Amino acid sequence: MRAVVFERYGEPAEVREVADPEPAEHGVVVRVEATGLCRSDWHGWQGHDPDIALPHVPGHELAGTVEAVGARVTGWRAGDRVTVPFVCACGSCPACAAGDQQVCERQTQPGFTHWGSFAQYVALDHADVNLVAVPDGMSFATAASLGCRFATAYRAVVQRGRVAAGEWVAVHGCGGVGLSAVMIAAAAGARVVAVDVSPGALDLARRFGAAR
Ligand SMILES: [Zn+2]
Ligand SMILES: [Zn+2]
Known part of the structure; x- marks a missing residue:
């Protein structure tokens, strides 16, 4: 796939060909149809986020269609229109059990803990916990603005x-x-x-x- 990659903090990113992501057992891969640009992307690019490992693909405000589904995902299938919150929760830790998924102890964040949505495809973990269906009448650009x-x-x-x-x-x-x-x-x-x-x-x- 094509993706926006940076090798060093604060230096120009470039579009290049990289390997397609694979879904985790509990995750999906989404074909990105729209992605936002956020101040948090700038912080990541500047090296302010210790979760980021170089080289890196930013992007966490996204919407798209499900492309591939992990073996243990039950609620989603290829072609579904979806978006996600910025913080993707595990669904099973004490914070998640208390309803506070935004501070999940095992959270993942596309564009920070792994490669994000400035790309043709993005992997999203714990799909049954995190994916949100996008109605047919809502544009992907609008949906991409909701999660962050x-x-x-x-x-x-x-x-x-x-x-x-x-x-x-x-x-x-x-x-x-x-x-x-x-x-x-x-x-x-x-x-x-x-x-x-x-x-x-x-x-x-x-x-x-x-x-x-
Ligand atoms: Zn954001
Ligand atoms: Zn959790």
Whole structure:
């Protein structure tokens, strides 16, 4: 397959031919149809993440179609349209049992603990725990935005902040996570104040529901 590879931290990456991934027994290989670019990819490229082994393929905000399925996967088959959370959980450790899969003790992260989605194919572990079906009516580009930036913002605004209709929400910084927070807070009925130094980011925030 073709993939974006870097050999050294902070040096230019290049597109090259590499071996196709194989699914783990509990995993799948997904044909990547869309992938996002995230600040965390920059941190990985800069060498800030000790999970990364060189050479490396980044990319963790992805959606695509299942291409190959491991022998122990029961819920998915080739051709299914899917996305995944940024943190893929094991499904069986104490953190997972408590419902806190985002801090799974044996988590894997495509683009960090193994090669990611800046490639034609990506391997995803524990498919029955982690894959999320993408409806036919949703584009792959939209689906690729859900597992990292949108899930992060959703947890902050809805699960931790418990924002209710009519409340004011200030979002400081309108990049990927911030704009997601604007959309989620507006959808919850809040009045959103977007704060950023970039006029372009503020334009997007207004389009996505910020009141000012
Ligand atoms: Zn991300
Ligand atoms: Zn776990």
